[in-house]
Amino acid sequence: MKGISVIIIFVLITTVVLGQKPSINKLDIKTISNDKMEDFVDSLKKKITSDTANFDRNDLIHNGVFTRNIKPYSSLxxxxxxxxxxxxxxxxxGVLEFVNQYLDVKKVGAIIIMNPEDSxxxxxxxxxxxxxxxYIRKGTVYNPDIAGLKRKAKRDGGDNFWQKKPNEIILRN
Structure with a gap:
């Protein structure tokens, strides 16, 4: 969970640059405890699956850098x-691939939720x-190349922020 340390450092730097007093208390995160993990994962699966009914390809905008939904309904x-x-x-x-790949309580080691302002x-x-x-349990094998993920060159990781199909236009400012 080294990423949380990086986030705390980022938030501290951001608050200093913006002239605010740095405070870890300003970072609003919630950790799901192990005794609530199964219930939380099950409810998250249901929410994600039901949210999929809101998907409409016509709500997507491609700006040349990433794809955005003009009627957002999903956390990151x-x-x-x-x-x-x-x-x-x-x-x-793609959503089903994500749910099947990552939302198996036997695979999940930890879940941390960050509020919208901090995210x-x-x-x-x-x-x-x-x-x-x-966070997936150590030793668990999984395939991240799902749900439109694009790998980042020269580093381990990636995102699925670019979802333009060949026949769709790019809007530029």
């Missing part, structure tokens, strides 16, 4: 501090509805 999901997924920009098949500091408009960190 970060897996093992490496792979970041936005689920309101992919279809039901926007990290991910801008992608973090509007909050950020959920999912």
């Amino acid at each position: 999901y970060c897996i093992d501090d490496k792979y970041v997924y936005k689920l309101d920009i992919i279809d039901g098949k 926007q500091r990290l991910y801008g408009s992608h973090g509007t509805l909050g950020l959920i960190f999912i």
Whole structure:
């Protein structure tokens, strides 16, 4: 969970740069305890699956850098501090891949939830509805190349922020 340390450092630096007194108390995170993990994962699966009914490809805008849903309904999901997924920009098949790959209580080691304000500091408009960190148990094999993930060159990790299909236009400012 080294990513949380990085986030705390980021928030501290951000608050200093903005002239605010740095305080870890300002970082609003919630850790899901092991005794509540199964219930939380089950409820998260249900929420994600039901949210998929809101997906409409016509709500997507591609700006040349990333794809955005003009009617957002999904938190941002970060897996093992490496792979970041936005689920309101992919279809039901991609969402099902995500749920099957990561939301198995036997695979999940820890879940940390960050509030929308703090997640926007990290991910801008992608973090509007909050950020959920999912840490997979050590030794568990998983395939991150799902749900439209694009790997980042020269580093381990990636995101699925670019979901433009060949026939869709790019809007530029």
